[in-house]
Amino acid sequence: MSSIDVAAGESGHKKGPGVKKAKKLSTRVDMTPMVDLGFLLITFFIFTTTMTTPTTLDLNMPKDIKDEKEQTEAKESGVLSIMLGKGDQVYYYEGKLTVDAAGSNFKQTTFKGIRKVIIDKKKEVIGRHVHDETCKKTQDRAKAAKDPDWETACADRDFVVIIKPSEDATYKNTVDILDEMTINRARTYAMVKILKEEVELIKATEASAGIK
Amino acid sequence: MPSVKLPRKSTDTDMTPFVDVAFLILSFFMLATKFKPPEPVEITTPGSVNSSKLPESNAVMIIVDSANRVFFSVLSDKDPGKLDAVIQDINATRSLNLSNAEMANYRQTFAVGLPFGNLKQLLNLDPKEQAKLPVPGIPVLDSATNELVWWISAAKKAFAGETLKYLIKGDAKSKYPTFEAVISALKRNDEFKYNLVTALDDIPSGSEMDKYNQKNIKEQ
Numbered sequence: 001m002s003s004i005d006v007a008a009g010e011s012g013h014k015k016g017p018g019v020k021k022a023k024k025l026s027t028r029v030d031m032t033p034m035v036d037l038g039f040l041l042i043t044f045f046i047f048t049t050t051m052t053t054p055t056t057l058d059l060n061m062p063k064d065i066k067d068e069k070e071q072t073e074a075k076e077s078g079v080l081s082i083m084l085g086k087g088d089q090v091y092y093y094e095g096k097l098t099v100d101a102a103g104s105n106f107k108q109t110t111f112k113g114i115r116k117v118i119i120d121k122k123k124e125v126i127g128r129h130v131h132d133e134t135c136k137k138t139q140d141r142a143k144a145a146k147d148p149d150w151e152t153a154c155a156d157r158d159f160v161v162i163i164k165p166s167e168d169a170t171y172k173n174t175v176d177i178l179d180e181m182t183i184n185r186a187r188t189y190a191m192v193k194i195l196k197e198e199v200e201l202i203k204a205t206e207a208s209a210g211i212k
Numbered sequence: 213m214p215s216v217k218l219p220r221k222s223t224d225t226d227m228t229p230f231v232d233v234a235f236l237i238l239s240f241f242m243l244a245t246k247f248k249p250p251e252p253v254e255i256t257t258p259g260s261v262n263s264s265k266l267p268e269s270n271a272v273m274i275i276v277d278s279a280n281r282v283f284f285s286v287l288s289d290k291d292p293g294k295l296d297a298v299i300q301d302i303n304a305t306r307s308l309n310l311s312n313a314e315m316a317n318y319r320q321t322f323a324v325g326l327p328f329g330n331l332k333q334l335l336n337l338d339p340k341e342q343a344k345l346p347v348p349g350i351p352v353l354d355s356a357t358n359e360l361v362w363w364i365s366a367a368k369k370a371f372a373g374e375t376l377k378y379l380i381k382g383d384a385k386s387k388y389p390t391f392e393a394v395i396s397a398l399k400r401n402d403e404f405k406y407n408l409v410t411a412l413d414d415i416p417s418g419s420e421m422d423k424y425n426q427k428n429i430k431e432q
Binding site: 031032034035038039041042045046048049054055056057058059060061062063064084115119146148149165166167168169170171172173174175176178179182183184185 | 228230237244245246257259262263267276379382384385386387389392395398402405406407408410411413416419420421424428430
């Protein structure tokens with residue numbers, strides 16, 4: 001660098017009548033085209049970018065067991081069956097399905113209403129919970145796993161949700177109801193095939209309510 | 213009276229800060245952008261509160277589009293040899309008589325949405341031309357001809373000894389029976405853990421999940 005400076009100092013600044021002064025050029029550059037291009041690229045990247053990073057919902061299914069003796073039994077009082085029908089409708093009943101002259105426990109709601117149903121049922125089941133030895137083990141295990149909810153780890157053990165999507169249910173409905181399980185922390189839930197009588201009940205409700 | 217002369221101001225504004233910001237935003241978008249992988253169909257995934265990340269390699273992706281068509285693809289960025297293993301296995305078990313060139317072409321095919329009968333026709337085409345072929349989807353609904361079972365078993369063999377995740381990417385509008393058929397195909401291969409691809413939703417405030425998360429934060 002210094003050598004260049006010296007050379008410039010020797011030959012660059014000759015003063016005298018024969019030397020023309022170089023025109024001082026403005027150092028300002030017209031930045032408009034650059035800005036144009038910049039914004040063009042910005043718009044391009046805004047449109048191509050995918051901001052919603054996909055996430056995954058883990059789903060574990062049980063193995064199909066044909067033998068009825070080996071199937072897991074659930075206490076009838078703690079079971080909530082949820083069926084998914086046409087037009088984002090949700091149907092549910094508690095315990096066993098009873099349809100007779102005295103009335104039926106088959107009810108209809110929407111995805112907004114089902115949350116309250118789940119919460120209420122869970123509370124009811126927890127209210128009936130009786131503490132015993134196996135319960136303590138579950139609590140200890142939860143404590144060891146640093147679950148902040150270890151005290152209630154066992155209180156909802158009888159609470160079982162059975163999800164039965166019908167043929168008209170969409171994939172979104174299925175994911176939504178699984179999501180509802182996560183939101184309400186329902187620990188035990190299963191997805192099973194819908195029964196014929198349930199399908200008929202849904203069809204009847206749909207016909208009378210005019211759901212398409 | 214002496215007239216007051218207002219100094220004439222230049223209309224030129226200094227654009228430098230403006231340009232600075234513009235290029236800052238530009239560089240942000242350039243770095244944040246991740247190009248969408250080519251997909252045979254547009255899928256709108258439903259939302260979910262789960263926030264676990266999507267595995268990008270060593271995974272099988274089963275796509276169900278809004279018309280209930282099923283597509284199968286193997287995600288293996290690191291080792292394209294797995295794709296060859298899959299198609300070779302399919303070729304052998306289903307005796308499709310694919311030529312080596314056709315099987316090599318499978319690397320370029322992103323997702324297969326055809327019955328085995330049309331596979332030769334698909335792999336004969338240049339990858340760019342493949343999109344033009346009508347895609348009826350992999351037959352799954354009839355359990356006797358559930359071709360997805362074979363695809364999954366081929367992938368399982370190719371990834372033997374490694375972790376393999378099963379991603380199910382369904383369109384929000386697709387119907388449940390197709391999803392059930394996909395699940396049953398996986399079950400028949402003794403696979404019981406799946407990841408459903410979803411978009412991230414907010415956890416409703418005041419819900420049990422919300423309270424639990426807050427408790428978790430406090431404890432830490």
